[in-house]
Amino acid sequence: MQLTSKRLIPGYYFSLVITLLGVSLVVLLPFAALLISGWQVGLSQFWHEATEQRVLASYLVSIKGAFLAAVLNTIFGLLLAWVLSQYDFPGKWLLDSLLDLPFALPTAVAGIALAYLFSEQGWLGRIAALLGLKISYTFNGIVIAMVFVTLPFVVREVQSLLEKLDLSVQEAAYTLGGGTFTILRRLVLPEILPALVAGFGLVFARCLGEYGSIVFIAGNQPYRTEITPLLIMFKLEAHSYRGATVLALVMLTFSFAFSFIIHSWQRRLGRQKG
Numbered sequence: 001m002q003l004t005s006k007r008l009i010p011g012y013y014f015s016l017v018i019t020l021l022g023v024s025l026v027v028l029l030p031f032a033a034l035l036i037s038g039w040q041v042g043l044s045q046f047w048h049e050a051t052e053q054r055v056l057a058s059y060l061v062s063i064k065g066a067f068l069a070a071v072l073n074t075i076f077g078l079l080l081a082w083v084l085s086q087y088d089f090p091g092k093w094l095l096d097s098l099l100d101l102p103f104a105l106p107t108a109v110a111g112i113a114l115a116y117l118f119s120e121q122g123w124l125g126r127i128a129a130l131l132g133l134k135i136s137y138t139f140n141g142i143v144i145a146m147v148f149v150t151l152p153f154v155v156r157e158v159q160s161l162l163e164k165l166d167l168s169v170q171e172a173a174y175t176l177g178g179g180t181f182t183i184l185r186r187l188v189l190p191e192i193l194p195a196l197v198a199g200f201g202l203v204f205a206r207c208l209g210e211y212g213s214i215v216f217i218a219g220n221q222p223y224r225t226e227i228t229p230l231l232i233m234f235k236l237e238a239h240s241y242r243g244a245t246v247l248a249l250v251m252l253t254f255s256f257a258f259s260f261i262i263h264s265w266q267r268r269l270g271r272q273k274g
Contacts, residue, residue, distance in 0.1 A: 031252065038249035041242050049246040057223040058231045059250075065139065065227070066207035069146035073203045074196060076147075077154025084155070085162035099156075102149050107212030114145055115216040137219030142227065145214045146207040153206065154199030161192050194269045201262030205255055 038046065049055070084096055102110065118125045118135040128135050135141045165188065174183065211229040218225040228251055235244040 034245065034249055034252060037245045041246060045242065046246050049243045050250050054222050054226070055228070055231065055247065058226050058228040061139065061142065061224070061226060062208055062228045062251075063254075065142045065146055066204050066210075068143050069150060069207045070200050070204040072143070072147050073150055073154050074200045077151065077199060078158055078192075078196065080151075081155045081158040081162055085159050099152050102151055107149060107210070108216070110149055111145060111213040111216035114141070114148060114213065118144065118217065136217055137221070137225065139218075139225055141217035141219070142214055142225060145217050146210055149210060149213050150203040150206045153202040154196065157195040157199035157202070158192050161195050162188075165191060194266050197262060197266045197269060201259065201266075204262075205259060208251065208255060208258075 041049070080099070084092065115136055116122050118128065118141060120126065120129055120134075120136070122136075125136060133140070135144060209229060211227070211233070214227055215230055218227065218230075220226050220230055228247060232244045232247045232251075235241075235247065
């Protein structure tokens with residue numbers, strides 16, 4: 001006797017067609033148009049535009065800033081998620097609501113606010129100046145802007161998992177002689193590590209393409225604080241559409257490669273956990 005199971009839910013084909021059509025129109029077609037435009041530039045011209053000294057410097061600024069912001073937000077986001085999920089305190093709901101503000105706030109508004117706050121006349125800028133630190137119009141300002149606009153990513157990825165942790169397992173481990181560090185390393189970290197990796201990837205990818213919040217605080221100095229998205233805007237304003245297309249295609253390629261690595265790592269962690 002042959003056993004069969006019906007897996008198709010009602011509306012499967014209709015929803016699948018709508019999904020594929022939406023993804024094609026919103027994601028695939030713009031990327032395909034960019035690839036075709038980059039192909040039409042020609043290999044020699046593409047290499048020349050993509051490897052100019054000023055362009056290479058902008059790659060380094062963008063990638064280094066995105067990586068540092070991702071590391072900082074992974075650490076700080078994990079701490080915030082732990083506090084919000086494990087403790088009750090006055091004003092917890094307000095803090096939880098404020099964490100989503102960078103999502104809703106226009107990036108240009110965030111950039112202006114950060115530039116004023118960390119300028120030499122700003123509240124935090126004065127304190128930093130007393131300590132011999134300069135933030136506005138430096139690479140430090142770029143990292144701070146990136147951290148601000150991407151703070152919620154790690155928190156929201158990890159918070160829901162921490163809230164679902166089985167406390168009885170941790171209590172049992174504690175009664176068996178497990179220390180705090182051992183419990184965190186052997187019980188908590190394996191559960192949240194895939195979410196941490198996903199949050200890190202989201203922060204890095206978002207920072208790599210960030211523009212509005214950075215241009216007001218970075219100073220936009222070539223070879224020092226000039227990010228690649230800003231250089232793309234400069235080329236568009238100068239009607240250098242080929243140059244802008246080349247840089248956009250390079251950033252697209254790097255972002256896709258990084259996203260592929262992060263998702264592969266996350267799936268591998270998920271299989272190990274299972």
